[in-house]
Amino acid sequence: MDFSFTEEQKQIKALAKEFCQREADLKRFEEIAAKTFEARTVEALRAVFPYDLLEKLHQVGLRQLSIPQKYGGTAPETDVNVTLTMAAEEVGYWGGRIVDPLMIPWLFLRGIATNMYVTEEQRQWIFSKFIENPRLVIATSVGEPAGGTDIHLPYDEGGGSILKVTAYKDGNEWVINGDKTFCSNGGTADFIMLAARTDKKAPVSRAMTFFWVPTDAPGITLTPNRMLTLEFGGNCQTHYDNVRVPESNLIGEVNKGFSVIESFFEAHLPGVSGSVGSMQRIYEQMREYAKQRIGGGKPIIEHTSIASKLGEMAVNLEALRSLLYRGAWEIDQVERAGGRALGESNWFWFTAGYAFFKQVSWRFCELATDIYGGMSASVDLPLGDFLKHIFYIRAAGLTVDVELIRASRDYDTRYREG
Ligand SMILES: Cc1cc2nc3c(=O)[nH]c(=O)nc-3n(C[C@H](O)[C@H](O)[C@H](O)COP(=O)(O)OP(=O)(O)OC[C@H]3O[C@@H](n4cnc5c(N)ncnc54)[C@H](O)[C@@H]3O)c2cc1C
Structure with a gap:
């Protein structure tokens, strides 16, 4: 190693x-x-x-x-x-x-x-x-007002009821209709990677196709969502009313969009490692604070209640970092070997990494709040802002439950294959 x-x-x-x-x-x-x-x-x-x-x-x-x-x-x-x-x-x-x-x-x-x-x-x-x-700014839009989980899981038994935005072919163009929501960066994007249903009845994993949709195309309406906290670029609802895109805007093959989602998520580990960097910085600042702050006649770091919290955070941070890098390394090995084989899923590292990140970062905020005491709520410290950010990441994408469901499926397959 x-x-x-x-x-x-x-x-x-x-x-x-x-x-x-x-x-x-x-x-x-x-x-x-x-x-x-x-x-x-x-x-x-x-x-x-x-x-x-x-x-x-x-x-x-x-x-x-x-x-x-x-x-x-x-x-x-x-x-x-x-x-x-x-x-x-x-x-x-x-x-x-x-x-x-x-x-x-x-x-x-x-x-x-x-x-x-x-x-x-x-x-x-x-x-x-x-x-x-x-x-140039890009965004991706899969989630819909009626639900996002079943599209990503995917819940294939639902047939045509899952993924309601549709695209049909008209000559050399695709015509898109329907509503999406929670599109991060939607407000500033020049192009949205849109997931649409291109087969009326098939289960979602065999009915989805991605298109690049220019946000200035006639028929698109973008409405900013009011969110607790935002990435720069906003988060939008999007309405598509007979929006036309040429065949050249297709991403991958028709009805093979689920494979595109899998590739997106395989590449997702850096998406939370930025927050690991932020946690590391907060940890270091907090440790210094615990050395300076006096309680019970001594620096609070000398109280076991504080030291054990710092210890738990340090252990979790390293375990998380190890999982993310291991996952990234595993995906790199697959890429070195020429890429994922047809029908193979490489999601375990993404789902495991994200689920663990969400659990560790949530606990990190809880422990940090207790260590800082009243100061944790001050705008002069980065913790409050980070807490909102963690809440935001936890709400975005798949829920921890669904990440763990997927992780258990994929881990089981890996184990049986040896
Ligand atoms: C801040 C933020 C940013 C986002 N950015 C984007 C973006 O850029 N692009 C995009 O496409 N989407 C984006 N989303 C949408 C996000 O992907 C969805 O919110 C997510 O997929 C969950 O869908 P939902 O909110 O409709 O919840 P639902 O699907 O309604 O789920 C509600 C609850 O039911 C559970 N559940 C639902 N179905 C099942 C099932 N079959 N099995 C087990 N449990 C189930 C879920 O785990 C959850 O606990 C964003 C969301 C947020 C909050």
């Missing part, structure tokens, strides 16, 4: 740190977050979005870190998942919210780069747009 990073990874780590130390303007991020929270229209969301930050991230090569070099990206030739997991952790530690605008492109464009049904032409289509325009 070798836990060291390669020279290339160390350079990327150093670049991420240096960039964040230069560009992390916490006051500005707070203002953007507050204005994003107040924004009621797409125009208002766009007016506060930090496009300049995207351009700077692009200039140093971080924005395009998940895109293979042959398409103009900066991804290393191998070990991309470990590299992104490490880079996200570093950005989360030094740059806090700088990690936000990186995550959707890192996770989802990696899925596009690796999915077996996505053609070279389709990859060129989006990667060239993304590389040529450093201000």
Whole structure:
């Protein structure tokens, strides 16, 4: 076992740190977050979005870190998942919210780069747009007002009742109708990766197709959701009324969209490692606080009630980090071997990593609140903001229950296969 990073990874780590130390303007991020929270229209969301930050991230090569070099990206030739997991952790530690605008492109464009049904032409289509325009924003939209879990699980017995947004072919175009919700980045996105039903009756895993939908297409209405806290870019409901997209906007093959979702989630581990970086930083600050703060005539860290809380947090953090990196490494090995075989699922590492992250981060906030006492509620400390962020991540994506259901299925298969 070798836990060291390669020279290339160390350079990327150093670049991420240096960039964040230069560009992390916490006051500005707070203002953007507050204005994003107040924004009621797409125009208002766009007016506060930090496009300049995207351009700077692009200039140093971080924005395009998940895109293979042959398409103009900066991804290393191998070990991309470990590299992104490490880079996200570093950005989360030094740059806090700088990690936000990186995550959707890192996770989802990696899925596009690796999915077996996505053609070279389709990859060129989006990667060239993304590389040529450093201000381009993308989003993904699967969840619907009637429910998101059954689409992702998938609940295949539901047949045509699961996934209600539809797309039908008309000549050389696809026509999209229906409603989606909770689309992160929806307010600022130029293109949304939309999951639509392209077979009226088949179970969702065999009826879904992804399309790139330009957000300025006639027939789209985007309405910002009012959320407790937001990524930069807002979170939107989207209504599609006979929205037409050309055949070239297809992602992968018709009715093979579930495989695209699987590729998206396989690439998802960096999505929480940014928060591991933030937790590490909070932990370090809190430990210092516990050394300074006096209670019962001595630094509170000398009370076993405080020391054992810090110990529990440290153990959980390391266990979480180990699981995330192990998962990223496993996925890298599959990619090295030429990719996932047809019909094979590689979800265990994603579901296990996310479920464990959500449990550990929730407990982390609970313990940190008790250690800081009244100070935990102060806006001068990062804990309150982080707590909202953890609540947000826990609510986004699959629930812990569903992640664990999927983890148990996939782990069982792995165990039987030896
Ligand atoms: C902050 C945030 C950001 C988001 N960003 C995006 C995004 O960018 N793109 C996107 O597509 N979606 C996004 N979502 C939507 C998210 O993916 C869904 O909220 C999620 O899939 C759960 O769906 P739901 O909210 O409809 O809950 P439901 O599906 O209604 O589930 C409710 C409860 O029932 C349980 N449940 C439901 N069905 C089953 C089942 N078959 N078996 C066992 N338990 C079940 C669930 O575990 C949960 O506990 C976001 C959500 C949030 C909150």
